[in-house]
Amino acid sequence: MVSAIWFRRDLRVGDNRAVSRALENGERPFCLFVIDPKVLSASSSPIRASYLKASLEELNEELDDNLTLLVGDTASELAGFASQSGISDLYSSRDVTPLSRVIERQVAEALSKIGVRIHFVDTPYLVDLDKVLKEDGSPFRVFTPYFKAWMKSALAEEVVRLPRHYEFRSSKPIGPIDWGPLEQVVSYCGQFAASSAEITARLDYFADEILPSYSELRDFPAKDGTSRLSVALKFGRIQSLISLMFIRSPGAASISFHFPSSDDPKRG
Known part of the structure; x- marks a missing residue:
């Protein structure tokens, strides 16, 4: 079975359920990111775009130079790549913005036409929005009980661990990377x-x-008084759970989480 990982707002290898599932269910998955002009124009300022590019470069390094960049309409690019590469399963995280939901439906429809299964196995958030509900399944209307339920779910989350040995499949052409927009x-x-x-x-x-x-x-904006990690969380360079672990017990997260690198002894 040939699988692929569609990276979105989860630009990391460690503590990534989509990566973990793809590695469990297929040998050497492809690693894909789509640079979609309509998504960039809807949500990226020049500074944010430069941070995104830097994050993709970092992710590519963590993947041992195996990140494939596709440029164009997300559904068309993923379906075209899947068809050409013989992919049977695509793994990704789900997003909740209106544009993201439209794109997910388009991708699912395009892949179903060529017999490719898509698996949404996580979200960019620490707790999936569908998990924080009252006992009768209805949404909370008061913040305090909602917060208590959210914290209970958050503290029950565990860091996702990757297989001891793993590697990724490359499809990158020889030559400079096409960064598109x-x-x-x-x-x-x-x-x-x-x-x-x-x-x-x-x-x-x-x-x-x-x-x-x-x-x-x-x-006080002039003082260094905040984490300054909101953009890293937005693009998924670090998972929310790791932030919570550090804040509750500084240093504890470093024991159970790391950013993989090419000289990581856990790599195959």
């Missing part, structure tokens, strides 16, 4: 952590140095 984006040099090492260091610093005075510092 991201080709002219300037290199990211902003204040927000983008690399694995920077994100881990920033989260550790936030938990140890900023969090104790967070309530006093967070309202």
